[in-house]
Amino acid sequence: MPPAVKLPARAHLAALAGAGVGALSRVTGRGGGSVVGGHVILALEPKALARFSAGRRVVLVSGTNGKTTTTKLLARALSSAGREEVITNATGANLSTGLAATLASGRPGATAVLEVDEAWLGLVAGEVEPAAIVLLNLSRDQLDRNNEVRQVAERWRRACGALRPGSVVVANADDPLVVWAAAVAADVRWVGAGLTWTSDACGCPRCGGEVHFGGGPQPASKEQARRRAAPGGWRCASCGFARPDPVIWLADDDLTGRDRDAGHVDQVNLDRIDLPGANLPGANLPDTNLPGANLPDADIRELGAAWAGHAGYAVEASGVVHEVALRLPGRCNQANAVVVLAAATSLGYGASGVLSAMAEVEEVAGRYATVRSGGTTARLLLAKNPAGWAEVFTMLTPPPGPVVVAINARTADGQDPSWLWDVPFERLRGRPVVATGERYLDLAVRLHYAEVEHACDPGLLSAIAASGPGRADVVANYTAFHQVLAATRSTGDDRARRGPREAGPREAGPREAGPREAGPREVADREADRGGAGKGGLL
Amino acid sequence: MTTVSVALIYPDLLGTYGDGGNAMVLAQRLRWRRYEAEVVTVTAGQAVPDSCDLYVVGGGEDLPQALAAARLLESKALHRAVASGAAVLAVCAGLQILGEAFAGAGGEAIEGLGLLPCVTRISARPRAIGEILVRPAGRWSGLGLLTGFENHGALTTLLPGAAAAGHVLAGVGNEDGTGEGVVSGRIWGTYLHGPVLARNPRLADLLLSWVVGDLAPLDDAEPSALHDERTENGPGERRRAGGVLGAPALSWAKGHLGKLASQKFAKQPEVRQTESG
Numbered sequence: 001m002p003p004a005v006k007l008p009a010r011a012h013l014a015a016l017a018g019a020g021v022g023a024l025s026r027v028t029g030r031g032g033g034s035v036v037g038g039h040v041i042l043a044l045e046p047k048a049l050a051r052f053s054a055g056r057r058v059v060l061v062s063g064t065n066g067k068t069t070t071t072k073l074l075a076r077a078l079s080s081a082g083r084e085e086v087i088t089n090a091t092g093a094n095l096s097t098g099l100a101a102t103l104a105s106g107r108p109g110a111t112a113v114l115e116v117d118e119a120w121l122g123l124v125a126g127e128v129e130p131a132a133i134v135l136l137n138l139s140r141d142q143l144d145r146n147n148e149v150r151q152v153a154e155r156w157r158r159a160c161g162a163l164r165p166g167s168v169v170v171a172n173a174d175d176p177l178v179v180w181a182a183a184v185a186a187d188v189r190w191v192g193a194g195l196t197w198t199s200d201a202c203g204c205p206r207c208g209g210e211v212h213f214g215g216g217p218q219p220a221s222k223e224q225a226r227r228r229a230a231p232g233g234w235r236c237a238s239c240g241f242a243r244p245d246p247v248i249w250l251a252d253d254d255l256t257g258r259d260r261d262a263g264h265v266d267q268v269n270l271d272r273i274d275l276p277g278a279n280l281p282g283a284n285l286p287d288t289n290l291p292g293a294n295l296p297d298a299d300i301r302e303l304g305a306a307w308a309g310h311a312g313y314a315v316e317a318s319g320v321v322h323e324v325a326l327r328l329p330g331r332c333n334q335a336n337a338v339v340v341l342a343a344a345t346s347l348g349y350g351a352s353g354v355l356s357a358m359a360e361v362e363e364v365a366g367r368y369a370t371v372r373s374g375g376t377t378a379r380l381l382l383a384k385n386p387a388g389w390a391e392v393f394t395m396l397t398p399p400p401g402p403v404v405v406a407i408n409a410r411t412a413d414g415q416d417p418s419w420l421w422d423v424p425f426e427r428l429r430g431r432p433v434v435a436t437g438e439r440y441l442d443l444a445v446r447l448h449y450a451e452v453e454h455a456c457d458p459g460l461l462s463a464i465a466a467s468g469p470g471r472a473d474v475v476a477n478y479t480a481f482h483q484v485l486a487a488t489r490s491t492g493d494d495r496a497r498r499g500p501r502e503a504g505p506r507e508a509g510p511r512e513a514g515p516r517e518a519g520p521r522e523v524a525d526r527e528a529d530r531g532g533a534g535k536g537g538l539l
Numbered sequence: 540m541t542t543v544s545v546a547l548i549y550p551d552l553l554g555t556y557g558d559g560g561n562a563m564v565l566a567q568r569l570r571w572r573r574y575e576a577e578v579v580t581v582t583a584g585q586a587v588p589d590s591c592d593l594y595v596v597g598g599g600e601d602l603p604q605a606l607a608a609a610r611l612l613e614s615k616a617l618h619r620a621v622a623s624g625a626a627v628l629a630v631c632a633g634l635q636i637l638g639e640a641f642a643g644a645g646g647e648a649i650e651g652l653g654l655l656p657c658v659t660r661i662s663a664r665p666r667a668i669g670e671i672l673v674r675p676a677g678r679w680s681g682l683g684l685l686t687g688f689e690n691h692g693a694l695t696t697l698l699p700g701a702a703a704a705g706h707v708l709a710g711v712g713n714e715d716g717t718g719e720g721v722v723s724g725r726i727w728g729t730y731l732h733g734p735v736l737a738r739n740p741r742l743a744d745l746l747l748s749w750v751v752g753d754l755a756p757l758d759d760a761e762p763s764a765l766h767d768e769r770t771e772n773g774p775g776e777r778r779r780a781g782g783v784l785g786a787p788a789l790s791w792a793k794g795h796l797g798k799l800a801s802q803k804f805a806k807q808p809e810v811r812q813t814e815s816g
């Protein structure tokens with residue numbers, strides 16, 4: 001038990017007041033708790049982040065994509081492998097107010113694993129003196145608010161340069177912007193986590209020159225991986241700024257490399273709209289009457305297993321290979337797991353305990369959860385930007401599995417949905433597709449020009465039901481995703497929401513902010529915090 | 540039949556706002572009318588061809604924008620294409636590059652291509668972000684209203700004798716706050732994202748008609764539905780988000796918003812500025 005940290009009186013009062021308001025806010029259903037509490041804490045104690053992080057080991061996780069999942073994997077790994085209390089902002093409240101509320105919770109001295117918004121990382125890192133910072137990737141997100149990814153990279157760079165001695169940065173060597181930021185830190189562990197989205201990175205962050213991504217995907221087999229250093233890589237043609245050698249990287253387990261190839265998208269491939277006649281609208285539209293309506297729980301459990309990812313490998317430069325087996329689907333989550341492995345081992349945790357703890361995680365704040373509407377059992381996938389969509393398309397049930405796509409354009413989503421045209425929706429040809437969400441018309445036009453046969457239904461629940469009885473994948477952007485969670489809650493069509501393996505009593509896990517992990521209700525309440533749960537006639 | 544070629548210029552430098560979508564819209568609208576059409580994607584390392592029929596130059600961040608301008612100024616390929624009658628859609632940073640001068644990352648003036656009669660300077664005003672609605676000027680009035688989303692810090696001033704693309708009903712547009720974009724010959728410069736041709740199919744066909752002449756009608760049910768929905772809801776979203784509405788725009792919006800009761804599309808709930816992840 002680490003020594004208790006004595007809080008100054010004002011900070012202590014602020015923590016008590018914040019906890020009180022947070023609890024009240026949850027009881028009255030007016031907010032997610034942590035954000036409201038955080039406002040009070042920060043009002044009473046502007047230096048709350050510094051005060052409440054004193055005496056804690058704090059790990060910060062940031063990046064455009066994967067930070068919520070990576071934070072959950074890391075929190076679970078540290079609490080399970082280290083048998084200790086870990087506090088974390090599992091609800092994804094990742095600005096200063098949410099972080100203050102999280103840090104004010106839990107036992108003094110408990111390790112904190114915090115997801116931090118990209119734009120706030122510099123400020124937060126300056127206040128909490130992190131033991132480690134995990135930097136995943138940087139690409140376009142919410143254009144109308146966060147319009148210059150290079151500015152964010154510069155802010156990260158200043159934060160990395162200002163870290164106190166002893167802090168370690170765990171950074172993705174495959175993202176030039178991340179490398180530009182992390183390279184100034186005294187202690188960096190480079191991870192070959194891959195980069196599915198290179199079009200935001202092609203101007204060299206050092207000189208503005210062209211960055212060439214060479215070598216293609218990383219090695220396709222474990223044997224290849226053992227024989228050579230992590231291939232792939234990138235280099236600026238003008239100044240020579242290049243990928244540093246990673247100490248650990250992700251490799252697939254078979255020679256097809258199918259997940260990796262499928263996930264490697266630079267831009268919408270405009271050549272692909274040159275269609276063979278078979279793909280024209282109306283041709284070969286599959287039968288939507290799939291079996292499996294009204295599945296019993298056991299079948300849903302099986303369904304969850306079928307939807308899970310296949311194994312990849314974490315390869316250390318020393319030659320050690322670890323199998324990465326996750327219940328979470330997709331190559332991007334395996335990459336996140338390799339980053340977590342690097343971070344946890346750099347903090348002194350054993351690899352095998354970290355890997356087995358990550359293998360237990362099966363849902364992250366509703367992502368990958370199973371919901372129902374009518375006769376449809378749907379798996380929820382979240383995608384917030386072009387890079388995220390490219391990743392999610394690799395996780396879909398193979399054709400002719402139906403896909404419901406839900407698009408909003410609220411503040412939290414970015415109000416300009418132009419990014420829809422950077423997403424390779426052409427890949428949805430050959431499936432039944434339903435366009436929904438508040439901006440279903442923007443999506444419908446995108447699908448129209450992509451020649452993807454589709455139906456439109458602005459109601460989220462009716463759109464899911466319209467995808468036909470049986471299974472469907474629902475891909476939604478941020479606020480649409482939380483509306484789906486809220487809607488399935490309010491109809492009671494949600495008994496499988498938490499996923500088959502977490503349906504029972506919670507296993508011993510990290511103590512989450514607030515003081516328990518956000519259930520679906522709080523996730524939905526958080527949406528209310530963000531601008532109304534939006535039941536306005538659409539659901 | 541010869542192939543109509545649509546050049547997408549430097550999507551790796553100027554593709555920040557889904558601008559590839561404009562090229563896709565142009566090519567598809569040709570193909571659906573049984574033209575052969577191809578999108579020629581020109582990345583930063585490649586030579587810009589001077590023989591394409593249409594050029595799409597999109598938006599981007601400061602550094603890549605300056606790099607793109609320097610390359611285009613050096614090769615003069617776009618100048619040659621314009622001289623031989625090619626049509627150009629220049630959006631946001633693309634519009635700025637095609638002018639006489641634009642502002643660099645530090646506010647310094649950078650030489651533009653000189654193909655559009657305008658200059659773009661850094662502005663002390665807050666960044667113009669939000670839905671924008673434009674009534675096209677006289678000879679383009681047949682286009683109906685143009686809807687888009689603007690997002691720019693710098694402001695464009697037209698040089699004497701230059702023609703704006705239209706009159707701003709909601710949003711900011713050019714420096715004077717009443718005009719949007721600039722049109723010169725067969726170059727259509729605009730701040731409208733969306734992408735602009737996805738939201739405004741008639742503008743897409745105008746650009747195409749400059750190259751191939753009269754066009755057969757298409758089934759535009761979905762693009763038209765999007766155009767109408769954005770035309771109706773866009774100004775209200777701009778107002779609720781605290782965006783700029785000029786006096787003429789305000790009076791127009793008041794009159795127009797009164798009709799919302801009969802709208803055929805779901806109205807967006809109030810948007811509040813809140814913390815987000």
Ligand SMILES: [Zn+2]
Nearest residue numbers: 204207236239
């Ligand atoms: Zn360079």
